[in-house]
Amino acid sequence: MSDSPKRTRRYVLAERPATPTGPLHDSVLRYEDDVPVPRLDAGQVLGRVEWMSLDVATRGWMNDTRSYVAPAPLGEAMRALGAGTVSASEHPDFAVGDRVCGSLGWQEDAVVDGATLRRVPDGVPLEASLNILGIAGQTAWVGLHDIGQPRKGETVVVTAAAGGVGSIAVQLAVAAGARVIGVAGTAAKCEWVCEIGAEDCINYREEDVSAACARLCPDGVDVIFDNVGGATLDAILPHVAVNVRVVLCGAISRYEGGRGPAPLDNWFHLLPNRARMEGFIYADHEARFDEIEADLLPRLRNGELRSREHVVNGLTAAPGVLQMLFDGSNTGKLLVWISHP
Numbered sequence: 001m002s003d004s005p006k007r008t009r010r011y012v013l014a015e016r017p018a019t020p021t022g023p024l025h026d027s028v029l030r031y032e033d034d035v036p037v038p039r040l041d042a043g044q045v046l047g048r049v050e051w052m053s054l055d056v057a058t059r060g061w062m063n064d065t066r067s068y069v070a071p072a073p074l075g076e077a078m079r080a081l082g083a084g085t086v087s088a089s090e091h092p093d094f095a096v097g098d099r100v101c102g103s104l105g106w107q108e109d110a111v112v113d114g115a116t117l118r119r120v121p122d123g124v125p126l127e128a129s130l131n132i133l134g135i136a137g138q139t140a141w142v143g144l145h146d147i148g149q150p151r152k153g154e155t156v157v158v159t160a161a162a163g164g165v166g167s168i169a170v171q172l173a174v175a176a177g178a179r180v181i182g183v184a185g186t187a188a189k190c191e192w193v194c195e196i197g198a199e200d201c202i203n204y205r206e207e208d209v210s211a212a213c214a215r216l217c218p219d220g221v222d223v224i225f226d227n228v229g230g231a232t233l234d235a236i237l238p239h240v241a242v243n244v245r246v247v248l249c250g251a252i253s254r255y256e257g258g259r260g261p262a263p264l265d266n267w268f269h270l271l272p273n274r275a276r277m278e279g280f281i282y283a284d285h286e287a288r289f290d291e292i293e294a295d296l297l298p299r300l301r302n303g304e305l306r307s308r309e310h311v312v313n314g315l316t317a318a319p320g321v322l323q324m325l326f327d328g329s330n331t332g333k334l335l336v337w338i339s340h341p
Contacts (some may be wrong), residue, residue, distance in 0.1 A: 005087065006047070009033045009315060010077045010107030013062060020063045021254070028062065029078060029106075029319050032285065038111055045114040046088040049104045052336040053081040053130040054318065055164075058327050068281045069313045077105035081135060083126040089114065101129040106318060108338055118289070121297055123213040131333040132300050133293055138165035139282040140225075141292050143247040144172050147278045148223040152177030155217050157236055160227035160252060161201060162189035164307075164333035167251075169225045170198050171305050178223070180217050180252070183232060192331060196306055209235035220273075228252045237266035240273050248279035252326060255288055308332030313339070 014030035040046060061072040061079050072079040082104030083098065086094050091114030099120040104110040120129045131137065150156050156173040160166040161182030173180045174197035181199035182193035190201035202212040213221065213236055220241025226233050228254030233246075240246075270277060285292075299305040310330040312321045315338050324330040 005037055005109050008035050008037050008107060008109035009320065010035055010105065011315070012076055012106075013072050013074050013078050015074065016064050016071075016183060017062050020065060021059070021308065023323050024319065025063075035107075037109055040088055040090040040111060043091050043114055044089075044111055045086055045091050045094050045100070045117060047082075047084045047100055047102075047110050047112065047117070048081045048087045048340060049338055050084040050340070051082060051110055051127050052104070052106065052120055052128055052315070052318065052338060053135065054322055054325060054334040054336060055081070055135060056252060059323060059326075069283065077107045077110070079103060081108050081130055082110070083120060083129045084110075088163050091115075094119075099126060100133065101126070106315065108340070112151050121293075124297070124300065126336055127309055127311075127333075127337075128300060128307065130335060131164060131309060132168060132296055132305050135282060136333055137168050137305075138285070138289060138292050139165045139249060140168035140172055141296060142280060142282055142285050142288075143249050144169055144176070144223075147247045147276070147280060148173070148225055148245050149234050150176045150178040150223050154178045154222035155181065155218060155219065155241070156225060157181045157183065157213070157217070157221050157222040158198075158225045158227075159183040159236075160250070161193045161198065162308075162331050163227060165249060166225070166227050167193070167196060167308065167332060168305065171196050173223070173225070174198070174297070176244060180301060181213075181221075183228075183236075183337055189331055192308065193309040204232060210238060213239040223247065225249060225285075229254055234264050234266050237264065237269045240269055240275060242273050244270070244273055244275045246270070248277060310334050311337050 011029045025118050035235050066118045083101040086098040100117040102117040115251035150173045155200040156178045158166050158169050162184040182198040184190050190203050193201040224246045227250040318336050
């Protein structure tokens with residue numbers, strides 16, 4: 001390890017948040033700027049983290065609550081997906097200089113089990129491994145491929161359509177031959193959603209979502225790819241078509257603090273329309289990531305899939321921008337770039 005860093009910087013989860021949603025108190029994450037890098041055991045890899053992903057799930061991982069994955073442990077680097085370069089290896093499949101992605105955490109250097117890493121394909125920017133080829137692309141692909149199943153000529157509505165997952169879902173639905181209507185929160189976001197193939201986009205801050213759906217979807221909505229829940233989803237439900245598929249991907253409206261219960265008053269439209277409403281977790285499909293990448297990679301390389309990243313610079317910026325995921329101030333995938341001398 002003579003050429004590897006001996007010390008590094010990181011954020012550890014120091015305590016659980018006081019509330020399960022909402023902004024974080026400063027004491028939840030503790031910055032440590034002089035942490036020894038442990039020696040590698042057999043099968044481990046030391047990665048120099050260059051890109052770190054901030055995801056809606058990050059906030060949930062901090063809580064000690066029952067979920068699809070165990071809470072992030074206290075006293076350790078906060079959990080996060082990341083991408084970087086191998087700086088030392090005791091794993092036969094990885095060598096110094098290899099570009100990798102995986103659960104690297106909120107830190108500049110990460111010692112991980114090499115079996116948990118994926119190699120970033122040649123010619124693909126590292127940040128794309130956390131976007132189109134990462135959690136965003138995997139989530140959009142599974143939700144549409146397995147549940148939404150859009151067909152040529154059908155109408156698909158995507159909420160949070162300018163976000164990391166939503167923008168890829170828009171493009172995959174367009175590629176399947178569907179007409180896509182997005183829902184986003186600013187005129188600029190709606191412009192981007194239309195630029196990547198949507199026929200139209202509803203600005204939920206300025207338009208009545210239900211009235212806009214009635215105007216834009218006169219024959220009904222065949223697929224709802226929902227990242228928001230709450231009032232936004234409820235406004236779309238009266239306009240569903242027979243055999244609608246509702247993909248429950250996220251619930252951004254419930255993650256932000258200060259909001260009470262948001263019942264679906266219009267759920268009864270699902271019954272006579274023989275609806276299928278199904279939630280899913282992308283991580284349940286880890287065994288299929290090679291299959292997913294094999295489909296998404298050529299689309300990325302030929303320009304069929306486009307992405308937009310909202311990049312913040314430096315590890316120390318991460319705590320202050322996490323809330324952007326819930327107030328809608330980012331456009332595209334939220335990433336942290338970590339520069340190294």
